[in-house]
Amino acid sequence: MDEKFEEILEAIWAAGENNNFSVEAINKRCAVDFSDEDLIELVKEGMIVKDDDKVFFSSKGKEVAQSIMRRHRLAEVLVTSILKVKSSEMEKIACQVEHCLQPEVEESICILLGHPEVCPDGKPIPKGRCCDRGVKVVNNTVVSLNTLAPGEKGKITYIKPGSHSNLHQLISFGLNPGVVVTVHRKSPAFCIKFENTELAIDEEIVKNIFVWRLVG
Numbered sequence: 001m002d003e004k005f006e007e008i009l010e011a012i013w014a015a016g017e018n019n020n021f022s023v024e025a026i027n028k029r030c031a032v033d034f035s036d037e038d039l040i041e042l043v044k045e046g047m048i049v050k051d052d053d054k055v056f057f058s059s060k061g062k063e064v065a066q067s068i069m070r071r072h073r074l075a076e077v078l079v080t081s082i083l084k085v086k087s088s089e090m091e092k093i094a095c096q097v098e099h100c101l102q103p104e105v106e107e108s109i110c111i112l113l114g115h116p117e118v119c120p121d122g123k124p125i126p127k128g129r130c131c132d133r134g135v136k137v138v139n140n141t142v143v144s145l146n147t148l149a150p151g152e153k154g155k156i157t158y159i160k161p162g163s164h165s166n167l168h169q170l171i172s173f174g175l176n177p178g179v180v181v182t183v184h185r186k187s188p189a190f191c192i193k194f195e196n197t198e199l200a201i202d203e204e205i206v207k208n209i210f211v212w213r214l215v216g
């Protein structure tokens with residue numbers, strides 16, 4: 001979803017926490033300007049219901065907004081406790097960070113922070129699956145591609161520049177950060193699949209490719 005719409009949903013959620021459902025209250029809390037057309041767009045997408053100057057979530061909208069709030073408030077805890085951002089800047093930076101939190105990263109950050117229940121302003125953080133299970137160990141860190149078993153998938157985060165000239169070749173094949181690769185087999189040669197390509201790569205190069213392990 002467009003970042004602007006995410007911000008509007010966030011503002012609707014925050015206003016609703018104070019039992020205020022008016023467009024005016026939502027406007028006051030929103031980090032971006034929005035128009036009536038934007039609200040109509042959200043109605044069309046089935047996210048909200050409008051009733052005069054009041055706005056309410058549909059169940060789908062509530063679910064989407066809840067996950068945005070979760071990411072926003074986890075980002076707030078992250079930027080204040082780990083990154084030591086000044087509290088005057090927290091809000092703005094949290095909003096930027098939240099849009100980059102991929103689901104797999106979000107869970108690891110929640111675990112890392114010990115499943116925080118409230119954000120630095122004392123507002124509740126919606127729980128995730130990891131919180132209910134009380135997961136204590138982050139097992140979804142960035143790993144070298146060669147630690148994945150056949151059939152496992154990973155999203156490339158980083159390719160370590162080595163002495164291999166072949167590495168440049170990999171990049172020219174489209175193996176860039178963000179690309180999801182599946183380990184096809186590991187012997188007799190390490191073989192990966194991504195997009196519509198199947199590629200055998202040198203074990204030494206595989207070690208220099210770092211990925212987020214993707215589950216499911």
Ligand SMILES: [Zn+2]
Pocket residue numbers: 010072094095096098
């Ligand atoms: Zn935000």
Ligand SMILES: [Zn+2]
Pocket residue numbers: 073076119120121122123
């Ligand atoms: Zn907060």
Ligand SMILES: [Zn+2]
Pocket residue numbers: 110111115116128129130131132
């Ligand atoms: Zn959690």
